[in-house]
Amino acid sequence: MYKQLRQQINKIIDLTDEEFDYFTTFAKLKKLRRKELVLTEGEVCRHAYFVKTGCLRYFYTVQGEQHTGQFFFESAWYADYESFLSGQPSRQNIEALENTEIIMIPKTALEKLYQEVPKFEKFGRLMAEKAFMGLRQRTEMITNQSPEERYLNLIKQRPKLIERIPQHYIASYLGVKPQSLSRIRKRIIQNP
Numbered sequence: 001m002y003k004q005l006r007q008q009i010n011k012i013i014d015l016t017d018e019e020f021d022y023f024t025t026f027a028k029l030k031k032l033r034r035k036e037l038v039l040t041e042g043e044v045c046r047h048a049y050f051v052k053t054g055c056l057r058y059f060y061t062v063q064g065e066q067h068t069g070q071f072f073f074e075s076a077w078y079a080d081y082e083s084f085l086s087g088q089p090s091r092q093n094i095e096a097l098e099n100t101e102i103i104m105i106p107k108t109a110l111e112k113l114y115q116e117v118p119k120f121e122k123f124g125r126l127m128a129e130k131a132f133m134g135l136r137q138r139t140e141m142i143t144n145q146s147p148e149e150r151y152l153n154l155i156k157q158r159p160k161l162i163e164r165i166p167q168h169y170i171a172s173y174l175g176v177k178p179q180s181l182s183r184i185r186k187r188i189i190q191n192p
Helices: 003-010 017-024 081-086 107-116 119-144 147-157 159-164 167-174 178-190
Strands: 028-032 037-039 047-053 056-062 065-072 093-096 100-106
Touching (some): 047 107, 065 119, 100 107, 147 167, 167 178
Antiparallel strands (some): 028 100, 047 100
């Protein structure tokens, strides 16, 4: 059940069998149905989530409209890091876009692991650095690229996303209306 999780952790830190077995004593598998929320705006994020199968997205609701921040597929980690660290209510919603299985690790367990198995402190630091880099890349994409450039880069860098995510969510992620994305796609097809 945890083979995929072990492979991903081993890409970051080397754990002995005993250390990994101890880690899994804190892990909980949860199955989500398509459209089910694992975190709702106003709740405190108390877990880190590892996507075993399926896809999660996080989004904000602003004046009744959803704005997608990111998508997470198999073998990805996610938590609303701001809420997770501060204990303050989240402004995000985290939703399963497909039937999804996640492995949940409580924040309290991670803190215990940081103290008892020092390798996990390195793991936590490297995951935080990765989250920071992802956020910076997203900010630069929205700030420095035209909507068409954003879409072309998405096709090139994340083809899985184009194949699996409905167009209206892709439009929201790119910061455009669905109609604008349709026009962009039409231009690309007409002028390859």
